[in-house]
Amino acid sequence: MTEIIIVGITMGLIIIVSALYQGRRRRVNLLRVTCAALFVATVCRGVEPPLDGPAVDLLKRLAILTAQVSVALLILTFRATPLSRRATRFIYLFAGIIALGEAVLVWFIPVHADGTIYDRVDIDAALARGQAWALISYNFLYLSAFAAATAVVAVGCWRTMTQKNQPFSARLPVAFVFTGAIGSALFIGSSLLDLFGSPVVGGTELRTQLLVTVVSFFFLGLATGVIRRISIETQVRLALRLAHEVVVPLWRTTTTLHPDVKLPPEDRQGFDQLMTLSRLTIETHDALRLIREDHDPALEPLHRQHPEDPHLSAGLVRHLSGENAVPSLGWFTLALSRLRTLKLKDDETLAASVQSLYEIRVAMSAMNGTDGR
DSSP states (O other): OHHHHHHHHHHHHHHHHHHTOOSOHHHHHHHHHHHHHHHHHHHHHHHTTTSOSHHHHHHHHHHHHHHHHHHHHHHHTTSSSOOOHHHHHHHHHHHHHHHHHHHHHGGGSOBOTTSOBOOGGGHHHHHHTTOHHHHHHHHHHHHHHHHHHHHHHHHHHHHHHTSTTOOHHHHHHHHHHHHHHHHHHHHHHHHHHHHTTOOOTTHHHHHHHHHHHHHHHHHHHHHHHHHHHHHHHHHHHHHHHHHHHHHHHHHHHHHHHOGGGSOOGGGGTTOOHHHHHHHHHHHHHHHHHHHHTOOOGGGHHHHHHOOSTTHHHHHHHHHHHOTTSSOOOOHHHHHHHTOGGGSOTTOHHHHHHHHHHHHHHHHHHHHTTOOOO
């Protein structure tokens, strides 16, 4: 039952990562490979009884090795300095040597009458048959990769968790992966004790449950990490959309009054959403400044009535363009604007600029007879 749940979680992760997650391409690919490899390893672990034998065991170990390499490289992508190509090639070479060694050695390991290969606890029986060297070498390669990946993951996770100003939502996925690394260390220790003839309580059964637990924690870490990333990207998209709804109507009206502040359309080619919003905000503020600096005597009563912004700009725009030129803010836009999570946190200057335009929109809504506050 546990394996079925883990397989279901993995399939969900693969779908989420492939369809929704839009992070760095290298990280996305590593996440996909990790999820797929853990999926294969979990399926192999689940079908070993009754299906078992050298081929299934080798496939399981190669899948685990692939997941270990992917997780290690994924952790290393968060380094302050990028991993060099030479170091990356060394990791691939190390994994390739282990995979080749396992692929050769698995066929020299003795098998039971039912076709299952000898486990670590069968070291004495393998020694009696003169094939202990294959069993020891096979497991040594397997545990070497486990130890290397565990060390990289544990160190990387620890450094991330101990960084200052990290929110809980960022620490939680790392904590799950770090717990999985600790479980991997226990798995390695238990396996070594078996090889040296000193099995711990539970033996193979304990390690099976431990491995399932380790994989579960890695799944939880990957799942919460992906969900957090998707949540952040969704918040950013909503924040940009909300900002556009605030800025664009005011931009359209003010730049009609002062079209010279607008950047030519051909100069905007290649702008992304954030750059476009930034440019629209700048043009709106430039147009509003020209409107406020207009010394037309007909505008003097408005200056006396509303000496300061946001009401000054709101009153001038309504006077020059008409009361309904800029529509009142809707209740849904007002409600979303009050959510702290929907702020442009990555650019404080732009966020402050949009906020000032929002205050002008609120003032205009109030003047139109809508209580925007």
